[in-house]
Amino acid sequence: MKLQVIPEWKRAGKLASVQVLALLVAFPDIYNGIAALGWLEELPTVAKWCIRVLAAFGIAARLIKQNAPKADAP
Numbered sequence: 001m002k003l004q005v006i007p008e009w010k011r012a013g014k015l016a017s018v019q020v021l022a023l024l025v026a027f028p029d030i031y032n033g034i035a036a037l038g039w040l041e042e043l044p045t046v047a048k049w050c051i052r053v054l055a056a057f058g059i060a061a062r063l064i065k066q067n068a069p070k071a072d073a074p
Helices: 007-013 016-036 045-063
Strands: none
Touching: 007 016, 007 045, 016 045
């Protein structure tokens, strides 16, 4: 399987799906900032890294070109 980047990869920052996943990458730090104010308890370290890794994989998956589904023959 040959991996190719989508043609519009240079404007990935403007794609809504990438923006949502980037926000998800930053979520543990935002949450911990709120926890530092004493409003919430801090997230466990494992949870922080799971969220970051899954979101990073989501961004990578969004930028990899995928084959269009093949139509079923009648």
